[in-house]
Amino acid sequence: HGKSGLRITSEDYAALKEGKEVADGVEVVPFGQPGQFKKSIGEVRVEKVIVLGLKSKPAKVSIGGVEIEWHFAPGVAAKSGAEGGVASVLTIRDPAVKIVEDWSIEVTL
Numbered sequence: 764h765g766k767s768g769l770r771i772t773s774e775d776y777a778a779l780k781e782g783k784e785v786a787d788g789v790e791v792v793p794f795g796q797p798g799q800f801k802k803s804i805g806e807v808r809v810e811k812v813i814v815l816g817l818k819s820k821p822a823k824v825s826i827g828g829v830e831i832e833w834h835f836a837p838g839v840a841a842k843s844g845a846e847g848g849v850a851s852v853l854t855i856r857d858p859a860v861k862i863v864e865d866w867s868i869e870v871t872l
Contacts, residue, residue, distance in 0.1 A: 767871075767872045768821075768869060768870050768871045768872055769814070769817070769869075769870040769872070770867055770868070770869055770870070771812060771814070771867070771868040771870065772865070772866065772867045772868075773809075773860070773862070773864075773865060773866050773867075774865045775865060801863050804862065804863060805861065805863050806861065807861065807862050807863070808857070808859060808860065808861055808862065809857075809858055809860050809861075809862060810857060811854065811855065811856055811857070812854075812855040812858060812868065813852060813853070813854055813855075814852070814853040814855075814870070815841070815850040815851070815852055815853075816838075816839070816840055816841025816842075816850045816851060817835070817840065817841075817851050817853055817870075817872070818840035818841075818842070818851075818872070819840075819872050820835045820837065820872075821833065821835060821853060821870050821871060821872055822871045822872060823869075823870075823871040824853070824855055824868065824869070824870050824871075825868070825869050825871075826858060826859075826860065826866065826867065826868055826869070827867075831855065831858050831859075831868070832855070832856045832857065833853060833854065833855045833856065834853075834854045834856070835851065835852070835853050835854075836851060836852040836854075837851050838850045838851035838852065839851065853870065855868060
């Protein structure tokens with residue numbers, strides 16, 4: 764339908780890959796008791812997400828279909844080929860997601 768967009772996600776990649784070759788052939792080594800660190804930061808939330816260089820102002824920014832607070836400052840798009848200038852800035856304020864949980868922010872352009 765002509766709509767383009769962007770998905771910003773956070774997933775426990777180490778759990779998905781079972782700790783094997785998570786990044787450039789590096790394996791994840793357990794830290795303390797299983798889940799100890801995750802429990803210690805369990806209530807920490809993402810405060811802000813900033814996206815630079817979008818080609819246009821989003822029509823909608825949402826999590827699970829529910830629109831969330833955001834602000835867009837126009838500027839130069841990342842793939843525009845233009846030199847100089849200031850990149851466009853999309854600021855997503857307090858998306859209310861915890862850093863220890865999987866989440867996805869949908870940006871509809």
